[in-house]
Amino acid sequence: GExxxxxxxxxxxxxxxxxxxxxxxxxxxxxxxPWYKQELGKRPQLIIDIRSNVGEKxxxxxxxxxxxxxxxxxxxxxxxxxxxxxVYFCAASMRGNKLVFGAGTxxxxxx
Amino acid sequence: NAGVTQTPKFQVLKTGQSMTLQCAQDMNHEYMSWYRQDxxxxxRLIHYSVGAGITDQGxxxxxxxxxxxxxxxxxxxxxxxxxxQTSVYFCASSxxxxxxxxxxxxxxxxLTVT
Numbered sequence: 001g002e003x004x005x006x007x008x009x010x011x012x013x014x015x016x017x018x019x020x021x022x023x024x025x026x027x028x029x030x031x032x033x034p035w036y037k038q039e040l041g042k043r044p045q046l047i048i049d050i051r052s053n054v055g056e057k058x059x060x061x062x063x064x065x066x067x068x069x070x071x072x073x074x075x076x077x078x079x080x081x082x083x084x085x086x087v088y089f090c091a092a093s094m095r096g097n098k099l100v101f102g103a104g105t106x107x108x109x110x111x
Numbered sequence: 112n113a114g115v116t117q118t119p120k121f122q123v124l125k126t127g128q129s130m131t132l133q134c135a136q137d138m139n140h141e142y143m144s145w146y147r148q149d150x151x152x153x154x155r156l157i158h159y160s161v162g163a164g165i166t167d168q169g170x171x172x173x174x175x176x177x178x179x180x181x182x183x184x185x186x187x188x189x190x191x192x193x194x195x196q197t198s199v200y201f202c203a204s205s206x207x208x209x210x211x212x213x214x215x216x217x218x219x220x221x222l223t224v225t
Contacts, residue, residue, distance in 0.1 A: 042218075043201065046213040049213055097142070097210060
């Protein structure tokens with residue numbers, strides 16, 4: 001089936017530490033992998049995305065890595081700050097023009 | 112640009128009632144989609160459309176209908192509401208396709224079915 005597994009479901013880190021969220025996908029045809037951040041009561045917003053012809057992408061404190069052979073991709077946040085606290089969703093494109101999301105990770109950054 | 116606009120923001124229905132959730136975008140995006148968000152289950156795709164006159168089913172289409180008569184609008188219809196449809200509903204649009212472009216989300220509609 002078409003699914004995206006995301007781990008962990010919750011993650012607590014100390015301010016300044018790094019956070020890593022991992023996702024695996026099932027469809028070998030998947031070629032687009034965005035990450036979204038959702039603050040409490042707000043809409044999901046794109047923070048970074050990666051396409052299948054790229055292995056890694058970085059944007060300031062955020063980076064995403066992709067391993068197409070193993071069908072997994074990860075989000076790395078360095079030097080975490082309290083404002084990074086939110087729910088993070090990974091997603092993968094599937095056959096038929098669909099974007100399927102993981103179940104989400106609640107990130108808490110403790111100051 | 113207003114982006115993606117969803118109405119209403121909140122709605123309470125009784126079991127068996129019908130209603131339409133409205134979604135409009137002013138960015139001339141061809142791709143539009145509806146997701147529902149439930150605790151611990153992420154965002155699940157209900158229906159999507161790659162352009163006016165074209166719709167297709169997502170992961171959880173049962174109990175919902177959609178139509179796409181214009182590029183701007185993509186309403187979601189609940190024909191006979193059930194408590195299992197209590198959720199937060201997000202409409203999203205994209206300038207390209209789900210395979211290459213990010214989604215722009217609306218602010219959501221919180222629906223309660225009693």
